[in-house]
Each structure stands twice: as structure tokens, then as C-alpha cells.
Amino acid sequence: MPVDSDAQCGVSGSNALTPQPLIVWQLSLSFSHAAGSKSSGARVSCMINGIHIKSADVWRSIRSLLRAHLIVGRVGWVLKADSFTVRAMKRGGGATAHPLTSLASTETSPLDDDHYCDDVQAGSSECALNQDCQALALRRLSEGGAPQSLDPGSQIPIGVLSRAVRTRARSSRSATNAAHYFVFHYHHHHHLCCHIVNMSLSMLVGGAECGPANPLQGLSKQFDRDRGLQQDHFGSARAGSSKEVFRSPYHTSPGTDRDAAQFFSSGQSSSSAAPAPSAYDLSALHTSLPAFQHVQMPVQSPPVMGPAPAAWAADFMQHQSVQGPVMKSDNVDQHQGGSQVLQPMLRDLPQVTPQWMPSYGFANSMTAVPYQTYTPPQPQQISQTLMVQSQWDEAFMSQEALTNIEHAMDAQEAQKPRVEDPDELARAAGKVIDAVRHEQNPKFKNSQFLGLMQQLRDREVIVEGDKMIPKEEATGWAADFQSSVDVKGKGKAVDSAPLAGSFLGPSTLQAAPSSQSLQQDNASKTSQLDSVANEVDAYFRQENEDYIEYWHGSDSLQQPQLKVGSSVQGTGQSAEWDQLQRDWDSFEATVTGLKAVSNYQFQENNPYVLGEASKTRHHAMHEGLSAMYESQSVLELEATVQRDPHNASAWFELGVKQQENEREQKAIHALRRALELDPTYLPAWLALAVSHTNDGNRVGAYEGIREWVTRNNQYATAVEAYRTSHAIDGDATQTEKFNNLIDCLITMARSDASGQIDADIQIALAILMNTNEVSFSAFETFSLPLTLCATNSQAYDKATDCFRTALAVRPDDWQLYNRVGATLANSGQPEEALQYYYRALELNPAYIRARFNLGISCINLRRYQEASQHILDALVLQDSDSVTEPDGTQHKRGVVSSALWDSLKTCCLHMQRLDLATICDRQDLDAFRFNYQIE
């Protein structure tokens, strides 16, 4: 077959390269030829950013350029305003040669997509061409288009078919090779390419206005420069590695993919067949928890003494186990230990910093008083302790936490010689009064509390006899309590038990002398103390008020006999105090001032926290079976955090787990906490950025990534260099900042000379790309069509690429699979997303987020039955993380996401199941499951 040499036609027909209409801009002439047919179509198409330009005005400018420059050999071009399809008749026959002999033009209507698509899909060849015109064409080739393939290599590559490549193509006589050549390069440099393409476009248009002044030549220069950069950057190692890593991890996938599908389909069928034992019902896990806590403190009906004390009691209970032997009453030996522990505590007390003393005084007196009231005459033999205990259980059911403490103390009392220190008590009472001197409220001044304090101070009330509460224990307890609340940080401020926690807001005042570690902590932080002392003092004052209020609350319930005619007073006051409390709750004290509370709310009555045995079990798990990590429930992680609240990585793990469990707000809180504790903890910054992205908080995501970049020591030099050369103005728009950061990340990726792909950088880039969606306002895109360089879908494509690149390095990261899937789904390719979700779930079947995303994709694909099943599974999984009270009520707080219910409701509406939809409104999981199976 004669080939017309004037028309430099690279042909890539035989290859599996099927172009899809997307990405960058291209001027290309493509040939499609039906086998056996004598005619084949050749078309010039212009793509800008993957958009086939059909609009007349755009096309006109292109056309004028074409007229000026594109005269290819003997092929004449006839272009009509709205036409861009050129039919060419082949001179000869056959499918491999394309001499162009004649040309006929046809017009296609703008709406005639089908025709176009057919052409492209069948279109085995698409080639940029033409040596007569000044330089180049951009071209894009995409591989396969097989949506079911897991091969990430099937992503859409962009090739820059420049002069060099053309040469290469000519010499190899294979445009396919040339295309591949650039395909590899593309992965790392699409950003760069796109930017330059944008520039070029405006140049192109400018050129059109000024007549045939050869703007394409300028374009060519741009691309030449681009290519230079690329070649500098792409060492052979990079190009090679990208090729390999993209393909290798997936060769085994088709099989496993099928397995996954089977696995999930069987999971579905089993759960639809039998409602009761869901495939993912994890509640069994909880029942298998050690029943330790039931020995000493059966979790009885919720305390009835009002929310504040109840919360406080729960707090305290949680910390009993943490505080170790001091509070254990069922173990005699421990009490011995406990009393030993208490001695040093007592000694430490006078050394407590002055700022801390007032609060200490309160804590001290607070515990002392209930004791007086409550401790009934009681023989001091241990043998009778149990009996007394049972009496108490009846009498003070609602006060279980406190009574437990009392048991503990009484038992201890029986065991050890009493250390009486009336001075201590009196001093403490004096401090209390000092601390509240400024209080002007006459009601308060006349309150029993103050009266009692005065009495104590003046030693009018002498603690004696059986009612004599060992003050050293009370103080020890108070100190313990102080420290335990403190250790929990601000987490409990919202629970109306701000006590020491919020008191010690800045966490510089962890003066509680009850443990060695805290003492050290304290010592190291005392230096900071002075600077914040004044500020903190103010908080102390308010805190004291809160404390008194709290004490009053419990007072009124615990000591009715003392409440002589003061009930009216009490209600008036409590309204006032409630207001104070509310104000207080919405802020927390920090070194720099007040800020809104962003606290992580733990679930209450977490069996993992209360159980001493679970602690050891947990540790065993950690040491021995790190692979078990994925099976750790949120409750376990929460317990870990509560045990060791200063461990940033524990908070981080909790945050990530909450992300996986589709609870974004909790994740953000946990991650923020982790970063408060350790701002250099890089993974937490990334995770936080992810959470913000999901929340649509673009600025938050940006800040997260920026912090990550700033604190990343590995790339410090590269970042420094970049920032000095590309400084951002203070008044730069958000979009500018974004692009700056993206470029910075690219610089970082390039600076790594080792040839290794840093998955984190890729993830960071991808997160930014995901948030980029909103950055192009409608105004920009509509008024300046040619600058719409990075439309949404393109940003998403880039994000997908980045995630996939990261996947190549971490092939077993289920989160990454989900992220690829989510990005695909959000860019309108839910079908492609499914396989990634399946893979993520295969790696971690309890990955609620992926399951939910899978459901969403199914909704978008109108597979509602399937979708509802997936979302229901996700709900069941989430629900299994909740704590069920013995009386059957569940703490729903934050356990189940309403987003899941909303989506489920949508499904039900689509399935014409209004009955189910109403159940969704009630968020009644059991009812839903029951009714769901009936169908």
C-alpha cells in the first residue's frame, strides 16, 4: 500500500488504545476505518481540557488557525463554521495504509454525539500529525477503557506529541510507541503539562485574533520547554519504576476480586436469609468481654441524681481502674498497697503550688462532707464489709460510684492505721473560704456549704468516730480525682464535671501529686506556670464557682438532712449556675485564651475501660498480634486513649478508626487532640486534611496539608527553596494558595532523588485535588471558557492518579483503595469505583466507610436493593460499636451516623418501600432489619 509521505500519519489502530473524550486539549486528525469498507473517516477534532469543542465561536478561532497553518500535503481542508468532521476518502484500500486522496466534508449537528462516540470508540486510530504546521499537537491516548480491569495502568495518560516524539515515531514507524513513551512520563507530570497547556491556549487564541502570525510556534516553544523539564526530571529510574509499580501489584487481582465478590454476595445472602445473626454483628465481641466490672460494680440503672453528678460518677468509675490499687476494695492486699501510695501523697500536699491549692481545698472538702453524712456506723471488721456493702447497694443504688469509693475507703480504713490530721482539713476549709471570698452572691454567702466550711476551718465540726473519714484518704482521693480528671483533659468539661479538667485547661498545671509521672510532668512544666498564672487564676475563680455549684448539686441530693429550708434558695441559684455552666462548657481555657470546646466525647460505660482484665488483654494483643489491629473496635481504642490520654498516636489511631467508621466529627476531634499533644505527628495532619475534605472544609484541608508540608523534615530543604522562590502574598486568594501548595508538593516529590515514590506526598496531592472542586467558580468557567483548564473532572482524575500512585507503594492499604474509589465515584464514575471498594472491604471487612461508599455508588447506579443492603450492613457495623446498657437502652450519642440513615431512606424511597423509609426516620435499626427481611 502506498503511503502518502506528506501526511505524517502515525497509526495506532491495532493497539488497545481506545481514546476516550477527555483531558487536555488536542488538535488532531484521526482516522477511523471500518474493516472491509473502502472509506474511512478522518476527523479533526479540537479538545480543550477534554472537551470536544463544538461551540461555534471557539471552533471558529481554531478554524482560522487551521486555515492558516494546517495545509497538509494534498489534503485540502474544508471547514464549515459548525463542522469539524472531515471525511476523507482513502485512495487505496486496506486497513493499514492511509493515503488520503480526496476529501469530503460533512457536517454533524452539535447534538450528534452518538455518531461521534461511535467513531471514537471504534476509532482505532487517532493521530496527531503534520510536519508542515509549525510544531505539534497534543494528544491523549487512553488505554483499554475496560472498566472492569483493576489495572491502574488503565488510567488516562496524556502524551505530548512534540517534535521529538514525532521524530521518534517516524523512526520507529510506530506512533504507538511514541504514545507509550509519553504515557510513562505523564504520570508524574500531568500537572505541569496542564499548566502549560493552559498558557498555550490563551496564546493560541491571541494568535488567532492577530491573524496568521503563527501562534502555534509560540505554543511549540512552550511545549519544548515543558519537555525539557520533563526529561530532566524523568530519570530512567522514575520512568521505569512508574511503569512497573503501576502494573505489578495487580496482576493477581482478578482472581481475588472474584473472591471478594463472592464473599460479599454470600455475606449478603446470609444476612438476608437470617435476620438475627448478621454477618457483621460484632456484638458478640462485647459479650465476650471479661465480666470483671460486674463483680464490684454491676452497671446498674443509670444514676438518678441528675446528669452532672452522674457524669462525674461515670468519670470517676472509669478512672478507678486507672488509678490502680487505691480504690480497690475487694482486694485486701491492694489496700495495703493503696495506703502506702497515699502516704507520699500526703507529704506532697503542702508543696502543691498556690494556684492549685484552692481547688484542692474544694476537692478535699467535697469528699469529706459526703462521708460524714453517709458513712453509717459500721463495725470495722473486714468480714462484715460485704454485708454492709449489700446494705449500701440498696440504700445508695443511685450513688453507686460514690459508695464504691466509700467501700474502698472503708475497707482501707479497716486495714491501716488511721492518720488523723485535723489541721489539714481545717486548713483546706480555710482555703476554700479564701478562694470564694470574692463571691458576692448573698445566697452563696449564707449557704450551708460555706457555713460548713467555716465550721471546719474553726474546728467547730470535728470529724470523729465512725464518721471520721480518714482525711489522708479523702485528700488522697481528691488528689487522685484531680489528677484523673486532669489526665482526661478537657474531655469531660462538657459533662458538667469540669472540675480539675477544665481547671487545668492549659495542661500546664498538672500538679496533682498522686503519681510519679505526673509529678515529673509537673516539674517540667512549672516554668511555664508563672506566665500563665494570672490568666489561669481567672479560670480558677470561675472553676471554683462551678465546683461549688457541683458540690451543691450533689449536696442537695446526698444530704437532705442538712438541707434545712434551703430548697427554694437552691433552685434559684441553680438556674444561675446552670447559666454559668453552659457558658463555661462552650469554651475551654488554653494558654492563649479561650477557645470553643472541641472535645472528643467518649462513649460512657465503655466495658473496655472499666475492665481491668481487658487492659492486660489489650496489651497482649498489642504486643503479640499487631495484625489484629484492624479488629480493634472504637471502644477498645477509646479505652486505650482514656488510659493514656497523652499518647498522640493513640489519639491518632482513634481518629483514623472513627474515619473508617464514618464518624467524621469524632475523627476530627480525636485528630485535633493528637495534634495538640504532638504537633509534629505528621500522619495526623494528613488524616485531619482528609476529614476536612470530607466535610467540605476546604480551608481546613489546606491548612492540614500545609502543616504537613511545613513540618515534614524529610523535605525541609526542598520546601524552603520552593517557598523562598515562590512566596505567597498575604492577600493571595485561596485558589492561588492552593496552587502554590500543589506546586510545592510536586517540588517535594521531585526532590526525592532516591527514585522511591513517597506515598504520603501523593496522598497529600490527591487530597488537595479532591478539595479543588469548588475552586473554579461558575463565573470563571463560563465567562472565560478557554481558561477552564482544570475542571472538576480533571482535578478528580489527577487525584485518582495520585492515590493510585500511592497504592503502588502500599498495595495493602485499604484506605487508599477506598479513596481511589471515592474519588472515582465523586467524578461520576461509580461503576469504576465499585471494584476499589470491594478490594478495600476484602482487606478490611469492617471498613464501614467503604461499605457506605459502596452503597452510595450503588444508589448512583440505581441498584437500590444492593445499595440498601450495603448501607444496612454499615449501620449494623456502626451499631455494634455502641454500648448496650443492661436495661436495654443504648447510648446513641454519636454512635450511628445520620448520613447513613438518610441514604438508606433514599434507597427505600426508590424501592417504593415507604414503610421502610418511615423506619429510617425513626432510626430504629432493629425494626428496619425485621421489616427489611419480610419483603
Added chain:
Amino acid sequence: MSDVKVEGFKTSNTLAALAQVFESYSEEEKKKEIKKTNGIFELRIKNAEGKEAIWTIDLKTSGSIYKGQAKSKPNVTLLMSDDTFQQLADGKLDGQKAFLTGKLKTKGNMMFATKLDGVLKATKTKAKL
């Protein structure tokens, strides 16, 4: 809501679903949506057989979707094919792209047309990373 449906149009299914979502909104949510969009879209959809059907998405006063021409003057009238609307609704195509490629034509306030994307997306939950 059944009155939204027109035989032979894929669009009608999507719009029916959308109408359902609107109906399930509480007053408060509806107000929020209306405030966000504050306008009326008239959709003139042509299907493969060349038939045309008209729907109106009113997010100015009533917050509803109905068949037929807009009762009050629409902010924008959008003309497109059934397939195009389907692609728009699926998120496979964005409005700007459709407009540039000539698949979508507008009469009236073109800027307002960009809000249709948001309306169609409002019914969709985004996948989370």
C-alpha cells in the same frame, strides 16, 4: 409526584426521584434549599424520538418539581437531550462541559444555569475519602 413522569424519557425518572427528595424535605430544609438556589429552571428535554417534554424545577417559591412550563417566568430555560440530562444527573458530565460542547443550550440567565449542577448534586451523597 407521579405526575412528573413522562413516558419515554429517562429524565422523568431522575426528576421523579428528585421530586421525591424534595417532598421528603422538612420545611426548614426546603427553605434552606430555596435560599441556596433561589430561582426557577425550565427544562426542555428532547428524547431520541424527537419528542419534547418540559419540566420545571421551582426553587424560588414552592420548592417543587412539576411537569410543564414554568408557572411564573423561569430564570433560565435549559434545552438538551434526554441523554445529556441523564449524564448531567449522573455527574458524568458537568454543565460547563455540556454547554461548551453544545449539548446544552440556555435561554435566559446563563449564570443561573450553573446552579443546576448543585441542585442535582444536592440529592446525592458524596463518597468519603
